[in-house]
Amino acid sequence: MALVSLAFSVCVMIVCWPQLSSSDNSCPCPEIPKLNLTNLPQQGCFKIGDIFRYKCKDGYLRQVGTSNLIRCNDRGAVPQWSEPWLVCIRDPRITTTQPPKATRATTTESRTDISHYSISTSAITSWK
Structure with missing residues (x-):
């Protein structure tokens, strides 16, 4: 019985030892690289x-x-992320300048001031 127990222990150590001594491979990929003008990448496994x-x-x-x-x-030997090939550009639909403020159109009528003119009338009549 001791021989079977010893053989089982050796077998378990040979099979399990590499898994116990190696790092955790359940999340082998590194952190996602940050990229200019993008939201911060999520972190996780x-x-x-x-x-x-x-x-x-x-x-x-x-x-x-x-x-x-x-x-x-x-x-x-080392997992890695593919090279990012993204370029973010300013959204052309968004303007940075303020649109002109709406102004009310005004019309001016041209009137001639006739208060300083004098009008005279003369009648020519002939009396016969």
């Missing part, structure tokens, strides 16, 4: 093959032709 989608800050949009997705890849 990411595995190989997981995808993260960046979001541009308010007032900015993803430039056409760039991607906001990155993936955690197993590249050799």
Whole structure:
């Protein structure tokens, strides 16, 4: 019985030892890299093959032709995130200048002041 117990203990140590001595591989991917003009990335546990989608800050949009997705890849000994290829540009629909204030249109009538003119009338009559 002691021999079986000893053999079982050795077997358990051989099978389990690498798992006990290695670091926790349940979250192998590093932190998501920060990217300019994007919201701070969420932190958490990411595995190989997981995808993260960046979001541009308010007032900015993803430039056409760039991607906001990155993936955690197993590249050799150390997993890493793919290179981000996102460019955030200012939203062209948002203007930074104030629109002109609405003004009330006023019309002025042109009137001639005739108070300083004198009008005289003369009648020519002939008396016969």
